[in-house]
Each structure stands twice: as structure tokens, then as C-alpha cells.
Amino acid sequence: MTSAAPHQPILDKPFVLDLFAGPGGLDVAGYALDIPSLGIEWDRSACLTRYAAGLDTLHADVSAVRRDAFESLPPEINVLAGGPPCQTYSVAGHGAGRKALEEVKRYIRQLTKGDSDKEIDEALTALSDPRTAMVLEPLRYAIQATRSLNRENRPYDVIVLEQVPAVEALWEHYAEVLEGTGLPDGTKYKVVVDVLDTETYGVAQTRSRAVLIARREGLGEPSLPAPTHRAYEAREWNRRSAQTTPGVHQPTLDGDEATPMPENRQEQEKGDDLKPWRSMGDVLAEPVGTTHRGRETPFLVRSNYGSSGVPGRRGVRSDRQPATTVTGRISRFVVFQHLNEDIVYEGARFSTNESGMLQSFPPDYPWSGTAQAQQVGNAVPPLFGAHLLSAALGLPAPDPDVMRKPWLPATEEQRAKLRSHGCGAADTCTDKCPRPKDQVTAPSSARPRKKKASTEK
Template structure:
């Protein structure tokens, strides 16, 4: 499969169903591409963010919608997308999902063979953490689409999935069965699977994701989005910039000689330089005042594979993977002009800045509680735009499309969205999922 896009949409009117939609990473991507979407999200705070952002939303449990109200979904939806919760598969978690990979693969085969949902649900209870089973929901939705009278039993035309790298083995199995066995009704897909690095698509952070892009047979071979930026090489950076010290009592800054944004380092390399934190945050835009002062950050987890510099990066590097702990990042700035290499703790990242490091537009209306967690859980919109563009055959997006400030929904629009998503204009209702 090639990674060179033909720039010709495979669908006249793409409409995305975004499972586990979070605060809106894929939906923001679709919005900037002119592709409508409907997101299903369980967390009330993420839904509040989505309503304020003007994104069409169902405040619901993905599994419950599939079981109980699939027929109420718009029949014109033709693209399935999503990033199932990753806690049990992430290296930052306890690893119950990684330990259950072989068992989950068996469930994939049973689903494709047409095993009854009731029996599948009963047997899934054997998993030590029920979140592990959520990675099966995209496949179950794809199957359910072919059984839906409201859709005319029509399968989805394209599928776009992303997760932590440990899930690549499951996406590989998804691809095998979609291509070789097909859904129970006989529908087959062509699929590509790979682990991609978000900084190679202009996102100002290093984050690796396992992605699957599939197209229904007859709609052309799928391809991976072509990288637009160079990969960040931590060891090469450390070799060239030996003077960086991990901040202890008195961290130091330095002026690293790196290519300017957009500079092409060699004649045969047409990729832009990776986007740094400084590139993303320096200029004022919307209500963001700009962060022009050089800085370095210390996170509470590793960043470059070098224990001596664990968790430390400067504004000339991309951020480490943005997680729910982004609000704990300590930011250091120079004390003054006379002592540029002596630094003290400066203001930490605002939620607006944290979102911008995820490639969310400036002034995205983060709402509710646990906002840092919302930011960390989201699909980086610029990365999501590349995935959707590749899946649909659209021109690749540029970082500039996501740098315009986001215009929030009006109160009237928000109330209408919440009435649809929760059942009431200003509150949740009995149909909304409860935290317990």
C-alpha cells in the first residue's frame, strides 16, 4: 500500500461517526476539513466541552448505543472512526489489556464468525478490566451497520481507528479479518496498519499511535497519510546539545542551533522541520498572549531515553506526549537579561496552551472538570485531520488550518446541542450515563 494520496475524495458526502469522541479531536479535524461528524462520549465534562465548541454529540455509552439505540443514528453516516480508551493497553497503565491481547484476538474471530452478541457479552466478563473489551466496539459497530434496517443494511465505506502502539497487534488482526474473512454479511475491506509519530505531521509533541485505515472493497486501496515534517530524534538532539542539564535546583537554558520552522535541511529532504513548543506558543493568537521568553519544561515522566535528562525539554523541542498530567509540567524561564542561563520557575501551561500543544485551535472552549485529562486523552486534531484526509482521499491539511482561534457556540446553539445530546437544554437526564 502506498502513502501517496490521490487527492480525490472516495465519497460525495462523508459523514463521520466518532466513537469515544472525547472533547473533540477528530471532530475538530473533520470541522476544519468540512466533514460533518457525530460524536458519542461517556464523560460529562468532555461533553460540556463539545457542546461549547458546537460539536454534535450524544452523551452516551458507546456499548449501550450499539445495543439499544443504533437505529436512531443518522442513516447517512458512512465513515466509522474512533480511539477506544487506552488505559489497559498503555505502558502507563497496569497492562491488563496487553496481557489479554490473545484473548481479545479470539473475540475478534468470534465476532466475524457471527457469534451472538449475548454470548459475546457474557464471555467478555471474564476479562479482568471491562475497559479492555472497548477496543472491540468499532468492529461491533461495523457489523451492526450491516444488520441495521434504518441504514438499509449498508456497511460503512471507511474506517479510521487510532490507539496506543501496544494495540497495533489488534489492528493487524482487524485488518486480516476485514480483508480475508469479511464481515458476517460478506462485506470486505482493504486496510493498512502502522504506528505513526504525530510530530511527523506537524503536531508540536512526540506521540506514537497505532492507526488503522480501511476502505470498503471497490473504493480504492487505502494509504497512510504522507509525513509532512521530520521525525524528532532524541538521541541526535542530546548528542548535538550536550549542555542541557536536567533542572534540579538551578536548571539552565541554552540557545540550540536548530533549523528554523519550515526550513528544508537537505536538498533531497522535502520535509519541514518538526514543530517545537516555541513554534506553537510564541506568537499571540486569539486570547493567547504569546510565550516569547525561552523556556524549558520538566515533566514528571521521561522524555528522551536519557536518564540524565529525564523529563526535560526546551522550547526548541516538541513537547513530550501530552497526557492528563500536562498541568503538572514545571516551566522554567530565565531570571533576567544579565543571567540568561540562570532560571526560575515561571507560569505553567494554561489549558489553552496545553490544547495548542495537542494542536487544538487557540481558544478552544475547555469546560467542566478534569480539563487537563480531557486535553491528554484527545486525538491531536492535526493528526486526526491527516488520518481523515488519507481515509477519504482529501488533500493533506496544513498546520495553519488549525491555528485560527476557535469560535465557541452561542448559548442558543449550546442549548440545542445539549437537548439533543443529553435530553435537556441545561442538564443531564436519566438517559445519560452515570459515573458509577
């Protein structure tokens, strides 16, 4: 259900707690909407990016903060948001979460019945992959808020969650218990759940996300954000390409001629007020900010996944199409520039800045630390996040151009202050920060490897 009703803010002073905050997707969205936020993030490099961007951050384990430091969180926080780790639920992962869906639903019921944290924690040790339990943390935070003396037992007013499409079934179960039995203290919510496509909100990539928006009873019916752009359909794109005027051709990577590309993409679309979906060329061709000088067009991009190990099957898109889903492998995507009508050559791969722009991060966003491509891929697209927050809070749809403005990084003084708050020291991590060696990884048994036949006699 999307809303076409007049916008009416439901909170005077929204303040977002962003769980599993990553490098700042939802926080950048909040900044664009003039909404303060506090992010909790485990990964050290993602925190370095957040400090450089000037985002308030706790370098901490979400579960540990809930157990040991919940009372230290600002009591004025009234919006709970986050995207729990998706590796075990993603179709690209080992699938431990998908196998455990029914088991996790049982834990949701136990939590809303009021079972003790100790009992729940002991039961969760039976999960094959501990990361699967992270999807329960938003619910555990919502319950903890109603038990917090610092908050005077005040529940969160709004909850906004997003994850890979495979988690839609869990969000539906969240909705069932939040609307039905409610939290242990009796608090109930009105909830909407659906799978949304980010290109329909102006993000220059095809990425589907399962989202949940909940409002505490008495704050009105929640609604999903209304799409602002048309959906991208690969088959429809190819069909229409073949119908356009001959002569507009792009060479393929194996030397064969590709289908003609339309001069005016989506020009046949009539009868709605939606904008055309945004292409990679829309986002990357023009100089923006101080570091992005613009990328030469036309170009072709070959992705690094979805090929079942066969390079020839890897997806290829042109600069006049949206990017495929931006993941941590975005730095491996091969970009081919046009030498002339019939020849292509391998050009520069996407920089971290360009990858972030495909995610709708502002130009000049100060990516820091290591594994920057992974940071980009793990993030919530900020423009999509801004649409989610706007719908949840009754605000007008955000202006997509707000994400095109260069980002002003934090000064050294500001960065030191943020890190002192988030890590405990101005220039380093401390004992209170998560240790990399403690980070939960998928068990090696999750995907058994085939043994090679022995050649020994």
C-alpha cells in the same frame, strides 16, 4: 504504505461517527475538512466541552447506543472512526489489555463468524478489566451497520481507528479478518495498519499512535497519510547541538550547563521536502486568538512522568523541541523561564489553552467542565486526525495553519439545542445520560500494592 498518488475523493458526502469522541479531536479535524460528524462520549465534562464548541454529541455509553439506540443514528453516516479507551493497553496503565491480547483476538474471530451479541457479552465478563473490551466496539458497530434496517443493511464505507502503539497487534488482527473472512454478511475491506508519529504531521509533540485505515472493497486501496514534517530524534538532536557554534547555551535545572542548542535547528537536514518538526516555541511564543498572548521564550519544561519516581530523572525539554507526549498530567509539567544566561526560575505552568495548542487544538477552544487537563491528554490531536481522515477519504493533506485559527464557540442557544439532543435537556443531564458511579474503573487488584512492614509489636 503512504500515498504520493493524486488525491481523488472516494465519497461524495462523508459523514463521520466518532466513537469515544472525547472533547472533540477527530470532530475538530472533520470541521477543518468541512466534514460533518456525530460524537458519542461518556464523560460529562468532555460533553460540556463539546457542546461549548458546537459539536454534535450524544452523551452516552458507546456500548449502550449500539445495543439500544443504533437505529436512531443518522443513516447517512458512512465513516466509522474512534480511539477506544487506552488505559489498559497503555504502557502507563496497569497492562490488563496487553495481557489479554490473544483473548481479545479470539473475540474478534467470534464476532466476524457471526456469534450472537449475547454470547459475546457473556464471554467478555471474564476479562479482568471491562475496559479492555471497548477495543472491540468499532468492529461491533461495523457489524451492526450491516444488520440495521434504518441503514438498509448498508456497511460503513470507511473505518479509521487510532490507539496507543501496544494495540497495533489488534489492529493487525482487525485487518486480517476484515480482508480475509470479512464481516458476517460478506463485506470485506482493504486495510493498512502502522504506528505513526504525530510530530511528522506538524503536531508539536512526540506522540506515537497505532492507526488503522480501511476502505470497503471497490473504493480503492487505502494508504497512510504521507508525513509532512521531519521526525524528532532526541539523540540526533543532542549530537547536532554539540556540533554547532559555541556560545549558544541554555542552563539546566541543576545548575550545570546544557549542550549548546543550534541556532538553526535541523539546518543540516537536506535532500527532502519535509518541513522541520514544530517546537513548543513555534506554537506558543506568538500571540494567537483572543486569549493566548504568547509565552515568553526561552523556557524549559520538566515532565511529571517517565522518572520511575525519581525527580532527577524526569525529562527536560526546551522550547525549541517538541513537547513530550501530552497526557492528563500536562498541568503538572513544571515550566522554567530564563532570568539570564545562567539562572532560571519557575514560571507559569501550561494553561489548558496552551496544553490544547500543543495537541494542535485551535486557540480559544472552549474547554469546559472538570479535569480539563485529562480531557486534553485523552484527545486525538486534531491536526493528526485531519491527516488520517484526509488519507482515508482521498483528500489533500490539511493545511496546518487551519488549526491556528481562533475557534468560534457555540452561542447559548446553539449549546442548549446540542445538549437537548445529547442529554435530553437544554441545561442538565437526564436519566438517559451515563451516571458517573457506573463508570468502569480498573480493578484494584490490577496492580497490587506492596504492604508496608508493620512497626507494631
